[in-house]
Amino acid sequence: MPGRRLSPRDRDRRAPLALLAEAGRDIAAASLAIRRRPFRTLADRLEQPQQGAPADAETIYWVRRSVLAWGRRLPWRAKCFEQGLAAAWMLRRRGLAYELHYGANGGGGALKAHVWVTSGGAPVVGCENAADFSRLASFAG
Template identity: 40%
Template sequence: MVMPSRPTSTCLWPTSSIAGSLLRLPVERIGDGRLASMIAKIVRHRRDLPLLLEAAAELTAATIAIRCMPFRVILRSAGRAAQQPPSGKAARLAICDRIKWAIGACAPRLPWRPLCFPQGLAAQRMLRRRGVPSVFYYGARIEDEGMSAHVWVCDGERVIVGGKVPADMRVLLRVPPASAEGGCA
């Protein structure tokens, strides 16, 4: 009896595209195809894939750094100055919006569910790489059950990562330290 042949792998992208040639993901090796459907849902356009991969890599690196490195070393890397700022406010806002979207799209889909601290570190590094100055905030507040902490990253007056900051959240740390450029805390 001859069994019908089943393809051994299926590419998610056409092999003629850059993403297809770099990322030939065999569906059978992924398992039941959940990763393939996740990628298809969050990739709006092919141009988004590199940004999503960068966000996933930065979230992974930040999670590992938080678990393996001293806090002062992590903060030292977060405080490095941005290189060559983008020209114009519109360009800066567009970069911030894309990074906010990429971090927000990747974080809930990673198996370890990175929360605000790795998201803030990842966003800070991605913004700095593109020359966008940003401020990393670490805050805490007292609650009935104890203390809760939160991290958020701002570009001037807008929160990029960390969502709405509670009014009773006290800033414990700001990286880089307070300067003339303002912030959103």
């Protein structure tokens, strides 16, 4: 599912500083966790049951916007996996439901992996090209 395009009015809206700080901290923590922890440990922590409602459109907008802003500006690799973990953690912290999807695509001879996050079926991050990947696993929280 494609993400919502930003209108000129939305481009002028600035994310709250606390949310930007939270997203930056979470992407940094995700980057470190991916490098230091086995995937199974990360997956187990993501799949802890939670009875939250799906995120509303406004929350999705701000989580997406703040995570993507950091992902573009960090001096190290902060691609789909790091951004997906950060978005999932931010939604979990708010008591909201999320699903982190892990997929792969073997087209072109090279195996490519991708992570995307949804909440109640609504795209949060990484969903723009999710249709190009076969889902291997989903972790609900």
